[in-house]
Amino acid sequence: MLELTQLPPLSLYIHFPWCVQKCPYCDFNSHAVKDGLPEKDYIKALVKDVENHLPSIWGRSISSIFMGGGTPSLFSPEALDQLMIELRSRLNLKPDIEVTLEANPGTVEQGKFAEFKDIGINRLSIGVQSFNEYHLHSLGRIHNRKDAIRAAEMAHDAGFDNFNLDLMFGLPQQSIEQALRDINTAIDLEPSHISHYQLTIEPNTFFYNHPPTLPNDDRIWSMQEQCQIVLNERGFQQYEISAYARDKKQSKHNLNYWQFGDYLGIGAGAHGKISDADQQTVTRHWKHKSPRNYLQINEGQSVLAGEKTLQINDLTLEFMMNALRLNDGFETELFKQHTGLSIDVMAEQLQKACDQGWLDVDDSRIQPTEQGRNFLNDLLKLFVA
Secondary structure (H helix, E strand, O other): OOOOOOOOOEEEEEEEOEEOOOOOOOOOOOEEOOOOOOHHHHHHHHHHHHHHHHHHHOOOEEEEEEEEEOOHHHOOHHHHHHHHHHHHHHOEEEEEEEEEEEEOOOHHHHOOHHHHHHOOOOEEEEEEEOOOHHHHHHOOOOOOHHHHHHHHHHHHHOOOOOEEEEEEEOOOOOOHHHHHHHHHHHHHOOOOEEEEEEOOOOOOOHHHHOOOOOOOHHHHHHHHHHHHHHHHHOOOEEEEOOEEEOOOOOOHHHHHHHOOOEEEEEOOOOEEEEEEOOOOEEEEEEEOOOHHHHHHHHHOOOOEEEEEEOOHHHHHHHHHHHHOOEOOOEEHHHHHHHHOOOHHHHHHHHHHHHHOOOEEEOOOEEEEOHHHHHOHHHHHHOOOO
16 A cells, blocks of 8 residues: 655656667667658647646646657757747746757757757757767767767857766777777766766667677776776766766756656657556556657547556565666655655565665665675666565
8 A cells, every 4th residue: 555645756758759860779769750850740749748647747846857869859949949838838847947858969950059048948968979980880870079079069159057968888899998088078078967878789779680799898897987987086976877967967857767756758659657646556658659650649549558557566666776776875765755655665675685785774765885786787686576
């Protein structure tokens, strides 16, 4: 029996499912643009999607918005401006709301940065991945090193004091020296946030069916360690497995995910999680992936592909899968507030994790040890029912 006495913070995720081309490592719901973007129809569909969810979030404030993809920056500033106007008229957006837009470093899109800033987007996440021409080519990226550097420079010129650079390591035939050059180049561009994560080969991708030659595990581990040292020495604090920030510029939106907050998901293939204090339920929902099927919402069709009410075992595992990614872990009270469960429901698992040296647990906080972060997958297996 859940005891949700208060609701967690609520964010909004908006998915844009189009890219110029599909990258060989990408397993996200993205589709190459072929006959132009149906901007007006898609914005109209997103608004209808929000309206369908209003009864489940009535009276709640939105603390962050994240426009992801795909490549949402392919959409015109005029289309995104119209979307923001429609959202403001229907949702209670907090005055200090963080609004993030994922952007491609392609030169065509950089000219839009100032216009994006003017319509209320106050954070960019720029998908650089690497500054090395060979690695960009091997990853199927459409930009080059100069484009990536210019994108960061134009973000500054447009007035963004808060933007993220995405970087990968463990790339095909990448050396430790090349990984370090990438991280130093990124830091020199003075972003407020860097996401630094390992390339993984996911099912249903080109790389899965045609595996590239990747560095061995020892080299990848050394890349991660040495890059972490550089990031720390140059003022970036690691607060999550792959996230580093300076000047208290942690991503509010991603922190809400990792702290098991609620989020409304709209757009083709979007996922969401909504808590209901009246019904004492936590429910996940997800939308049809096909953009063509999703656009049928404009004709009155449902775009809900499925939903699931989470049970106690689901809640425990999902909370821990997210919260244990954070270096500082979580306060025990947060578990109760965001799941409606007593921390005692996983007392046995917590004790086993402590015995393994993977967790530090006291009355107020649960925090992964360095060993626990290094063996996170093994740690999480303890919480699988």
